[in-house]
Amino acid sequence: MADDGQRRGPGTVAVAALAGAVLLFLIAPVIIILIVSFSGADYLSFPPPYLSLRWYQRFLGTPSWRQAIVVSTQVAVLTMLFATALGLLAALALVRGHFRGKGAIYAVLLSPMIVPTIITAIGLYFFFVRFKATGSILAMALGHTVLALPVVVIIMAAALQGFDLRLEHAALSLGASRLTALRRITLPLILPGLFSAALFAFLTSFDELLIPLFLSGVEVQTLTVRVWNSLVLEVDPTIAAVSSFLIGVTTVVLGASALLRGRGDVTPT
Amino acid sequence: MAPPEGLDGGAEVRLQALTKTFGPVVAVRDVSVTIDRGSFFTLLGPSGSGKTTTLMMVAGFAHPTSGDVFVDGKPMAALPPQKRDLGMVFQSYAVFPHLTVYENVAFPLQIRKAPRLEIVHRVAEALELVRLTGYERRLPRQLSGGEQQRVALARALVFRPRVLLMDEPLGALDKKLRAHMQLELKHIQQRLHVTVIYVTHDQEEALTMSDRVAVMQSGRIEQVGTPAELYDRPGSRFVADFLGESNFLDAVVVAAEHDGRWRCRAAGGLEFSGMAAAALSAGQPVTAAVRPEKLVPADEPGAAALGASANTCKGMVEEAIYVGDVTRYRVGLGADGAVVIKMPNRVGSRPPSTGAALALAWSPEDTRLFPRASA
Amino acid sequence: MTSVEERREQRRHLLALAPALVVLTVLFVYPLLGIVTRSVYKSGYTLDLYRQIFRVPVYLQVLGGTFKVSALVTLVCLLLGYPLAYVLATRRPRTAQLLMIIIVLPFFTSIIVRTYAWMVLLGRNGIVNEYLMALHLTAAPLPLLYNQAGVVIGMTYVLLPYMILTLYSVMRGIDPGLVRAAHSLGASRLQAFRRVFLPLSLPGIAGGTLLVFILSLGFFITPALMGGPGDMMIAMLIEREVEITLNWAFASALAVVLLALTLVGFVGYNRIVRLERIFEGRG
Numbered sequence: 001m002a003d004d005g006q007r008r009g010p011g012t013v014a015v016a017a018l019a020g021a022v023l024l025f026l027i028a029p030v031i032i033i034l035i036v037s038f039s040g041a042d043y044l045s046f047p048p049p050y051l052s053l054r055w056y057q058r059f060l061g062t063p064s065w066r067q068a069i070v071v072s073t074q075v076a077v078l079t080m081l082f083a084t085a086l087g088l089l090a091a092l093a094l095v096r097g098h099f100r101g102k103g104a105i106y107a108v109l110l111s112p113m114i115v116p117t118i119i120t121a122i123g124l125y126f127f128f129v130r131f132k133a134t135g136s137i138l139a140m141a142l143g144h145t146v147l148a149l150p151v152v153v154i155i156m157a158a159a160l161q162g163f164d165l166r167l168e169h170a171a172l173s174l175g176a177s178r179l180t181a182l183r184r185i186t187l188p189l190i191l192p193g194l195f196s197a198a199l200f201a202f203l204t205s206f207d208e209l210l211i212p213l214f215l216s217g218v219e220v221q222t223l224t225v226r227v228w229n230s231l232v233l234e235v236d237p238t239i240a241a242v243s244s245f246l247i248g249v250t251t252v253v254l255g256a257s258a259l260l261r262g263r264g265d266v267t268p269t
Numbered sequence: 270m271a272p273p274e275g276l277d278g279g280a281e282v283r284l285q286a287l288t289k290t291f292g293p294v295v296a297v298r299d300v301s302v303t304i305d306r307g308s309f310f311t312l313l314g315p316s317g318s319g320k321t322t323t324l325m326m327v328a329g330f331a332h333p334t335s336g337d338v339f340v341d342g343k344p345m346a347a348l349p350p351q352k353r354d355l356g357m358v359f360q361s362y363a364v365f366p367h368l369t370v371y372e373n374v375a376f377p378l379q380i381r382k383a384p385r386l387e388i389v390h391r392v393a394e395a396l397e398l399v400r401l402t403g404y405e406r407r408l409p410r411q412l413s414g415g416e417q418q419r420v421a422l423a424r425a426l427v428f429r430p431r432v433l434l435m436d437e438p439l440g441a442l443d444k445k446l447r448a449h450m451q452l453e454l455k456h457i458q459q460r461l462h463v464t465v466i467y468v469t470h471d472q473e474e475a476l477t478m479s480d481r482v483a484v485m486q487s488g489r490i491e492q493v494g495t496p497a498e499l500y501d502r503p504g505s506r507f508v509a510d511f512l513g514e515s516n517f518l519d520a521v522v523v524a525a526e527h528d529g530r531w532r533c534r535a536a537g538g539l540e541f542s543g544m545a546a547a548a549l550s551a552g553q554p555v556t557a558a559v560r561p562e563k564l565v566p567a568d569e570p571g572a573a574a575l576g577a578s579a580n581t582c583k584g585m586v587e588e589a590i591y592v593g594d595v596t597r598y599r600v601g602l603g604a605d606g607a608v609v610i611k612m613p614n615r616v617g618s619r620p621p622s623t624g625a626a627l628a629l630a631w632s633p634e635d636t637r638l639f640p641r642a643s644a
Numbered sequence: 645m646t647s648v649e650e651r652r653e654q655r656r657h658l659l660a661l662a663p664a665l666v667v668l669t670v671l672f673v674y675p676l677l678g679i680v681t682r683s684v685y686k687s688g689y690t691l692d693l694y695r696q697i698f699r700v701p702v703y704l705q706v707l708g709g710t711f712k713v714s715a716l717v718t719l720v721c722l723l724l725g726y727p728l729a730y731v732l733a734t735r736r737p738r739t740a741q742l743l744m745i746i747i748v749l750p751f752f753t754s755i756i757v758r759t760y761a762w763m764v765l766l767g768r769n770g771i772v773n774e775y776l777m778a779l780h781l782t783a784a785p786l787p788l789l790y791n792q793a794g795v796v797i798g799m800t801y802v803l804l805p806y807m808i809l810t811l812y813s814v815m816r817g818i819d820p821g822l823v824r825a826a827h828s829l830g831a832s833r834l835q836a837f838r839r840v841f842l843p844l845s846l847p848g849i850a851g852g853t854l855l856v857f858i859l860s861l862g863f864f865i866t867p868a869l870m871g872g873p874g875d876m877m878i879a880m881l882i883e884r885e886v887e888i889t890l891n892w893a894f895a896s897a898l899a900v901v902l903l904a905l906t907l908v909g910f911v912g913y914n915r916i917v918r919l920e921r922i923f924e925g926r927g
Contacts, residue, residue, distance in 0.1 A: 005329040006349050006833065019731035022724045026804065027746045029761035030753060032771065036764065044764050046771045082667075090664035097657030109664065112672060114910050116862025118879040119899045122886050123675030126682070146672050149664060207754035209865055214886070224756050231760060231869055240764070243757040250753045330824060350827040351836075363825035367843045376839070377829035424829065434828075 030247060037240035044237050055241035065226065065242065071137065072206055072223040078141035079148050079205035084198045086145070087152025094153070095160040110150045117210045120146065125214035135217020143215055144205035151204055152197040159193025192260040199260075203253045207246070279307040279464030280341040280431035282327065287336035289322050296322045298488035300336070304481075306431075307462040309455065313475040314485035315511070320468045321436055323485070327466060328434050329353050340432060356425035356433040356463075360440050362417045364409045370396070370420050371405035377428040395423040398457060415446050422457075432464045439474070451477055472512045476500065484508050500560075504546050506639045509558040516561060516608040519641065522553045530633055533557060537604025541580035543636030554641040561597070563635040564610040566621065567628035579630045584608070586621050596620060600627055676903075683896035693897035703881070707901075710877045713792065713867070714860035717799045721856050722849065724800070725807035729848075730841075732808075733815035740812075751805040759866045762798045763789060766870075794870040799863055806859060807852040814848025850916045858909035862902055878902050 002008050032046055037055055039048030059065050090109060094102060112120060124143045125134070133139040163186065171181040187194075209224040216225045223242065230236050282304040289297040297319040304310040312320040325331040327338050329350035338345040345353055365373050374395050378388045396402050399419040409417055418438060425433060435454075439447045455478050458465050469475055475482050476496040483493045484507075492504040503509035506517070520533040526542055531549055534540050535557075543557050565571045567581060587607065588599040596614055598621060601607045610629065612620065621627050683693055697703045732740045750758060765771045766788035773785040788794055818841060826836035864879035871877075878898060885895035 001332045001347065001349075003332055005325075005332050006827075009833070011833065015727050016731060018724075019728040022728040022804070023743065023746050025724070025801070026750050029758065029765060029801065030750055033757070033761045033764065036771075043769070044771070045774065086664040086667060089660040093657035093660040097654065097661075099654055099657065105661065105665070108668060108673070112668075114906065115672075115676070116879065116902055116906055118862055118864050118882055119676070119679065119903055120672065122882065122895060122899060123679055124671060125886065126678055126892065127671065127675045142667070142671055145667060149668065153664075203752065207752075207756075209754070209756050213883075224754060227756050227760065228865075228869075231756075231763070239760055243760055246754050246757050251749065254749065254752055328828060330827075350824070351830050351832055354830065355828065357825070357828035359821055359825060361819065361821050363819065363821040365822060365825075365840060376826070376831075380830045380835060421825075428830065 033240055034244050034247060037237075037244040039237070039240075042237070044240060055238050058238045059241040059245070062238075064221075065223075065238075067219075068221050068223040068226040069245075071220055074137050075140045075144060075212070075222060076202045076205040078137065079144040080198050080202040082141060082145040083148035083152045083201040083204075084194065087149050087197060087201075088156050088194065090149075091153050091156035091160055095157055096165075109153050112146050113150045117147070121210040121214045124211060128215060134215050135220045136215075137220065140212050140215050140222070141205070143211040144208055145201075147208065147211070148201040148204040151200050155193060155197040155200065156190075159190045159197075162193075163190055196257045196260050199253045199257050203250060206249055278431075278462040279433075281306045282310075282432055282464060282466065283339040283342075284323070284327070285337050285339065287323060287326055287338065288334050289319075289326060289331060290334045295488050297326070300485075300488075300490055302483055302490060302493055304464060304466060306464055308480040309458050309465045309467065309478055311467045311469060311475040311479040311482045312485055313469060313472060313482050313511075315470055317487070318485040319488035320470075320485045322488075324434055324436055324466060324468045327432075328355060328357050354428075354430055356428070356430035358418070358421050358425050358433070358435045358438045360437045362414070362421045362438075364412075364417045364420050364424075366409050368409075369405065370401065370407050370409075370412075373409070373420055374424045374427050376424060381428060391427055392423075395427040398426065398460075399423045399453075414441055415450065418442070418450070422454075426457075426461065426463070430463065432466065433458070435465065435467045437469050439469075447474070454478065476512070484511060486511075501635075502544075502546075503558065503637055506556050506558065506641075509637060509639070514561055514609070515558040516564070518557045518559075518606050518608070520555055520557050520638075522549045522551055522555055522638075524551055525549070531555075531638060533638065535602075535605040537602065537606075539582050539602060539605040541582070541636060542578070542633035543580075543638040544634060545638040547640075549638065549640065555638045556641045558637045558639065559608070559631055559635055561609050561611040564608060564629045564631045566610075566612075567630045572630040575630055575632050579632055580636065581628060581630050583626065583628045586623050586625050586627050589620070589623055598627075600629065679896040679899050682893050683900045686893050693894050694901070696894065697897060697901060703898075706876050706878055706881050709875065710861055713795060713799070713875070713877060714857050714863075716792075716796050717803060717860045718853050718857045720796065720800045721804050721807040722853055725804055725811055725852065726845075726849070729808050729811035729815055730845075733812050733818070734820070747805050747808055750801070751809075755802055755865050758802055759798050759869050762794070762801060763870060766794055766797065789870060790872045792871070792875050794872075795867045795875050798866040798870045799860060802863075802866060803856045803859055807856050810852035810855055811845065811848040814851070815845050818844045847916055851913055854909055854913045854916065858906050858913070861905055861909075 036044045036046055036048060038051045038053065039045065040050040040052030040054065041048060094106065094109075121143075124139075124146070128134055128136070128139045128143075167185055167189070168181050171185045172178070176184070207224065208222075209228060212222040212225045213228065216222065221229070223246065227239055227242055230239055284300055284302050284304075287297055287300040288295070300319070300323055312323060314320045322331055326333050327345070329345065329348060333346060340353070340355070365376070368376070371392055374392045375388050378391060383391070392405075393402070396404065399422050401416065401419050401423065404412070404416070404420075409420070412420065421438070438454075439450050442450060451474055454465075467475075467478065476499075479496060481493060481495055482499055484491045484499065486507050492499060492508050494502075499508060499512055503512065503515075509515045510517075518535050518539075520535045520541075523532040523534050523540070526532055529544055529546075530542050531545055532540065532542050533555060541557070543555075545555070549555065565575070572579070582602055582605070584600040584602040584607075586598055587601045590597040590599075591614075594614060595611045598610050598612065599607055600610060608629070612618065614620075684691065686692055697707070732743055735743070763770075767773070768785045768787070768789070770789070772788065773782075776782045777785065788797070822840050822844070823836050826840045827833075831839065861877075862879050863877060864883060867875055867877045868880050868883075871880075879902070882895045882898045882902070885891040885898065
């Protein structure tokens with residue numbers, strides 16, 4: 001007899017087992033790729049016969065892969081800056097402003113999440129092709145900003161709603177200008193949320209494939225596009241190393257974001 | 270009114286050495302009590318006293334670490350809640366939001382595969398009992414809190430359980446509605462002769478409704494008795510404090526008198542007599558508890574009626590607090606401490622004035638003595 | 645605050661909104677409108693391109709195939725996701741949060757990585773076949789890649805977190821006291837689940853299936869990499885028309901059809917998600 005008075009019957013066990021199997025299904029591929037990327041053999045077998053860093057050496061040793069990392073990072077950093085700046089301002093206006101049509105504006109700001117990315121991607125392609133801007137880092141960053149804006153707005157709106165406006169009012173009553181109050185009181189307190197939003201903007205850009213697929217040039221390819229091109233040709237084990245790298249980036253971003261959230265509740269009640 | 274057909278009165282419930290631990294925390298400690306069939310029994314205590322956990326063990330939602338529950342002699346420990354056939358009303362009502370009032374009340378009968386006509390008949394009966402006839406088609410979100418509570422009650426009674434468990438069911442209602450529902454519940458219980466085990470932290474509620482009350486603290490039963498027994502003869506300082514109001518005076522035992530009566534001396538030298546449940550010894554520190562309404566001004570006719578053996582003291586009126594139907598007076602007794610007395614604001618009464626001297630008298634029978642751990 | 649200050653405040657806020665709205669308008673709304681106009685213009689305004697989509701069997705096949713795969717993926721996600729969401733929702737919040745990490749990590753990992761992982765696992769010489777044959781569960785390697793099976797597995801893997809999170813958020817809101825009340829009234833565990841928990845989780849099921857279905861419709865990467873020649877989905881067709889056959893007008897028409905389906909789906913989703921609020925009774 002379990003603690004809540006219910007007997008643990010075969011039905012309970014079956015459901016728990018199924019749930020466990022699904023959890024395994026979700027995490028196993030990620031872990032397998034991580035492990036297999038250290039395989040010393042010529043093909044990917046699990047478990048690997050012996051461990052080696054050869055695929056990572058290949059990955060980081062090939063100039064075109066290295067260049068792809070550089071491109072992805074440049075685009076992601078630009079996206080992060082654009083999306084965070086624009087998203088913060090928009091969130092401030094939405095959370096604090098009183099004007100009609102807020103619902104419609106929210107809808108517009110969040111719509112890139114709803115529209116299938118393939119459509120957004122070809123739209124951007126048709127747009128930039130006119131300016132011969134395909135292959136431009138700036139163009140890709142702008143495209144990714146469109147995708148990252150909703151994420152930033154959602155995170156920042158939540159952070160701002162948790163912020164006690166009275167603190168700002170107190171600063172104003174003590175003689176600070178609006179900008180000073182924002183800079184010295186509000187910003188430091190919503191900084192964790194801001195960093196979190198920035199990190200997710202970065203990640204959104206770094207992981208993105210469809211938009212750079214259309215906007216990439218021959219020379220200028222993001223990491224994801226390079227992976228795509230390799231996969232279409234053949235299943236090269238080097239890609240396992242690249243994948244692990246991408247998983248690593250995701251983990252770092254998620255971990256940093258979680259840490260920030262832990263330290264984020266500093267607003268006194 | 271005779272109990273409805275098929276019901277020969279409630280079941281007898283016996284709790285035997287019930288203990289429940291959550292890791293190092295002992296929530297319920299060795300609780301044993303017998304609840305007579307057809308009676309209204311209340312578990313009373315502050316939050317954290319273990320009363321709800323005890324009820325949950327009776328219901329089957331918590332498994333006892335040791336001990337057992339017997340309903341009409343049948344042990345319950347091995348039975349999950351759905352097999353115990355006990356009615357339960359929860360504090361949060363737990364009315365199914367996706368079912369109508371009718372469907373909610375019919376639920377237990379459908380589970381028991383009762384024939385449809387019987388269900389219709391019994392649901393109507395149950396709704397009439399809680400005065401919700403005509404509400405069958407409504408959804409819970411269209412009902413007030415009190416109405417939802419009544420649906421929960423009808424639902425718990427419709428399958429004629431022999432025991433009804435109630436976990437602070439009136440907690441979320443406003444004061445007037447609560448008082449009204451208390452009487453309704455009592456009447457329903459008397460009508461159906463069902464055994465009720467009721468949990469509450471509201472001592473007024475417990476005193477109003479119960480045949481017997483168990484006062485709980487820190488997982489243990491402090492005292493079991495009728496409301497009058499608990500009120501007039503509290504067995505510990507906790508019970509004296511938790512139920513009603515009490516004045517407390519620190520004193521030391523001087524000598525034994527007859528029949529469980531003891532002579533005591535307070536810190537400032539005031540001597541008086543009081544009753545103790547267990548034997549005391551000379552020199553033992555005690556706390557004396559006296560209810561405010563038992564302290565009578567010495568010049569009132571009631572004082573003379575107390576007789577020659579009455580306790581007396583002299584003090585000064587420090588503060589008067591008007592509460593509408595009574596006025597409370599804080600009377601300082603100097604080094605002995607201070608007491609609060611209550612006097613009804615009746616026509617023609619001569620209230621004592623602040624700063625005036627006041628002599629008080631009270632009966633030793635109304636003075637309860639409890640051993641005190643010296644500070 | 646005086647009305648002068650109010651208006652100044654309002655202007656300030658609108659100014660703050662402006663940059664984001666400008667970027668979105670220029671880079672998102674305007675291109676979308678461009679797509680719509682492109683889809684109805686082929687030497688004069690015409691609906692010919694749409695007629696093409698719905699008349700030519702090849703394209704109808706693609707549409708039908710997209711629907712079929714999406715429906716299949718949705719079903720599998722529901723069957724796999726419901727038990728897990730149920731177990732998570734009925735655990736203590738702290739345990740649930742820990743287990744959530746296992747769901748969230750793949751969720752935020754790039755789709756290309758997730759798809760690649762399954763390509764490694766499902767190939768003829770892949771890890772799954774390797775183990776199946778080692779355990780003698782099958783004599784020859786199973787064709788799990790470059791066909792519909794592979795697409796379904798891959799897409800399910802990517803979309804499962806959406807289903808789980810939607811179901812979980814609804815299930816978390818179901819008062820556990822209701823199931824307890826059902827037990828107190830005599831219901832067995834199965835009866836309590838079927839009559840109380842399941843109906844109350846319906847908004848989650850509806851929302852989750854709708855969300856996963858809509859997202860499936862627009863999928864490109866996974867079916868492109870893991871599907872066979874007969875497994876073309878609408879997004880793949882759009883890409884081919886843009887990059888290969890350079891038939892931009894037709895691609896735009898396809899895009900509009902996909903967009904319309906998506907929008908209809910989201911309106912429905914919104915309605916359902918709001919519907920669940922009604923079930924939140926007091927208690």
